[in-house]
Amino acid sequence: MGSEQLCTVRAEGKTSKGKALLETSEIIFRGDFRLKIPLASLQSTVAKDGELRLKWEGGSAIFELGETAAKWADKILHPKSTAEKLGIKPGLTVSVRDIRDADFNRDVRASSKAFSNTKLLQASDLIFMGASELADLGEVGDLLPSLAKSGALWIVYPKGKRDIKEVQVIEAGKAAGLVDVKVVKFSETHTALKFVRPKATR
DSSP states (O other): OOEEEEEEEEETTEEEEEEEEEOSSEEEEESSSEEEEEGGGEEEEEEETTEEEEEETTEEEEEEOTTHHHHHHHHHHSOOOHHHHTTOOTTOEEEEESOOOHHHHHHHHHHOSEEESSSOOTTEEEEEEEOSSGGGGGGHHHHGGGEEEEEEEEEEEETTOTTSOHHHHHHHHHHTTOEEEEEEEOSSSEEEEEEEOOGGGO
């Protein structure tokens, strides 16, 4: 999920009011004209006097964002790591099931108080479940007894597969009594959806 704001943008000699969206890998503007700027292409990112000033090869744009300009510049210049986006931090109990990403498992093990990718740990603060096909989603309910009351379940699934789509992942979480609260790019090939128990049941 990105950040969005109504603003005025000046680019290529044009000025327009519209909606700007700061996503994980790009900044988008929709108004009388449209912009889609990959963050990786930016050569200069400056926040000054309430303006976010961007330059890339062959173009530039100024977003009039007010106080938000500095926040967006910081997000662009200092993006969160995947681990930070997933809420992985020292002191947590983390269980991983059916995710065979060696780098991910190594990083989680190094930063967790307790970690297992062979069995579910009781009162896990975070559970990461890999789902490669629709049938795998039937196991969501089996994980809940091991999830701490205020814990989070992340379902990691492949992008662009016809037999497992985001709406089906969300439905599986809801069927288990969970609510979806966040989506994160897990890798170039996978997406992660975060689920938690409703506040009334924690």
